[in-house]
Amino acid sequence: MNLNYNNLLSALSLALDVQEYKNMGHARRVAYISLRISEMLNLNEEESKKVYYSAFLHDIGKGDIYEDFDTDEWWKHSERGSEIVKKLPFGENFSDIIRYHHENYDGSGHFKLNGDSIPLGAQIVFISDQFDIRYTSLAGKESEYSIRNNIKEYIKSGAGKTFNPVIANALLDLTRQEKFWLDYKFFDIKTILKRIEPKDMVSIGINELEDIAETFAQIIDNRSRFTYNHSRGISNLAYNMAKVIGYDEEVTRKIKIAGLLHDLGKLAIPNSILDKPDKLTEEEFMVIKSHTYYTKEILKEIGGIDDIAEWAANHHEKLDGSGYPEGLKGDEIGEIDRHVAVCDMYQALTEDRPYRKGLEPKQAIDIIAKSVKDNKVSEESLEILKEVVL
Numbered sequence: 344m345n346l347n348y349n350n351l352l353s354a355l356s357l358a359l360d361v362q363e364y365k366n367m368g369h370a371r372r373v374a375y376i377s378l379r380i381s382e383m384l385n386l387n388e389e390e391s392k393k394v395y396y397s398a399f400l401h402d403i404g405k406g407d408i409y410e411d412f413d414t415d416e417w418w419k420h421s422e423r424g425s426e427i428v429k430k431l432p433f434g435e436n437f438s439d440i441i442r443y444h445h446e447n448y449d450g451s452g453h454f455k456l457n458g459d460s461i462p463l464g465a466q467i468v469f470i471s472d473q474f475d476i477r478y479t480s481l482a483g484k485e486s487e488y489s490i491r492n493n494i495k496e497y498i499k500s501g502a503g504k505t506f507n508p509v510i511a512n513a514l515l516d517l518t519r520q521e522k523f524w525l526d527y528k529f530f531d532i533k534t535i536l537k538r539i540e541p542k543d544m545v546s547i548g549i550n551e552l553e554d555i556a557e558t559f560a561q562i563i564d565n566r567s568r569f570t571y572n573h574s575r576g577i578s579n580l581a582y583n584m585a586k587v588i589g590y591d592e593e594v595t596r597k598i599k600i601a602g603l604l605h606d607l608g609k610l611a612i613p614n615s616i617l618d619k620p621d622k623l624t625e626e627e628f629m630v631i632k633s634h635t636y637y638t639k640e641i642l643k644e645i646g647g648i649d650d651i652a653e654w655a656a657n658h659h660e661k662l663d664g665s666g667y668p669e670g671l672k673g674d675e676i677g678e679i680d681r682h683v684a685v686c687d688m689y690q691a692l693t694e695d696r697p698y699r700k701g702l703e704p705k706q707a708i709d710i711i712a713k714s715v716k717d718n719k720v721s722e723e724s725l726e727i728l729k730e731v732v733l
């Protein structure tokens with residue numbers, strides 16, 4: 344396994360574009376602006392890489408505080424984010440950029456750093472982030488022409504106060520190019536990033552992928568106290584099933600990773616739905632159903648791990664075709680997908696939910712057995728699961 348780190352972070356950034364994906368593409372647009380500024384400032388390859396990676400992950404600390412980041416402590420996401428990325432391969436190198444990506448140039452920010460004491464990368468990501476937040480908040484409400492003027496004014500007036508004047512000027516220079524705006528707004532910004540991104544790539548093997556998956560699993564599980572161990576629990580169950588079956592080492596480890604990432608798309612589901620004590624409305628259930636769709640799309644965007652993407656994302660498909668999001672049937676659901684599906688059921692049933700306590704292993708198995716009878720989940724998978732848990 345040899346994955347491209349750029350692609351990996353770019354894809355995972357989609358999972359971090361929180362708020363029901365209302366701001367889908369935010370991290371990628373911030374990466375675009377940041378890269379263009381880095382080029383204007385003649386940053387070297389190494390520095391540009393750090394800026395690029397941190398642009399994708401700058402809001403990683405928001406992943407598990409979905410609805411609270413407008414409070415007085417909103418800045419905490421930058422501190423948390425900087426700690427989280429330290430656990431990623433190469434992450435130590437850009438953790439500081441994330442920590443200070445909301446510092447004001449004049450020292451009035453949370454950490455009270457000012458001027459050159461704020462890492463340059465952090466100042467670049469900051470202005471790019473504010474640019475995109477402003478643009479998206481005005482989009483559709485004002486004409487394109489007036490939005491552009493509004494943003495230029497905003498950058499000008501912030502120069503020397505909120506923003507580093509040199510960086511602000513570089514960005515203002517960029518805004519004089521038509522191409523800059525058209526690239527920024529292009530429907531497929533990924534292809535544009537591909538053309539301009541730093542080429543000397545960090546490459547990722549299975550060990551690093553596992554570290555990344557662990558980190559994201561933790562973010563996903565932390566979203567709700569009811570799921571504090573959900574992804575890791577499933578991952579363990581699936582890993583143990585793979586051992587019982589006797590899959591080779593590589594497949595077994597990939598299954599573990601699939602378990603860790605199976606609910607990746609849940610990062611965009613609001614806590615009000617995840618933690619709702621009452622029955623979900625049709626509308627809310629529709630939102631829930633999108634999570635495995637996003638899990639699969641995001642994992643496939645990484646490139647090179649389509650097997651993991653399938654195993655991870657088909658866990659709500661049912662043998663009789665009544666599952667979601669694709670309504671796959673019978674043989675269309677692979678052997679490993681079926682194993683992961685029973686692990687997901689078992690793990691969910693044995694965890695507390697807002698509306699009930701976690702069930703005992705035997706009770707959970709009985710419920711899954713009923714699903715086997717109804718032709719929803721695989722009998723063979725259930726038998727192997729029993730060997731693992733009973």
Ligand SMILES: [Fe+2]
Pocket residue numbers: 401402420421444445472
């Ligand atoms: Fe932020």
Ligand SMILES: [Fe+2]
Pocket residue numbers: 369401402472
């Ligand atoms: Fe942001």
Ligand SMILES: [Fe+2]
Pocket residue numbers: 605606634635658659687
């Ligand atoms: Fe799920």
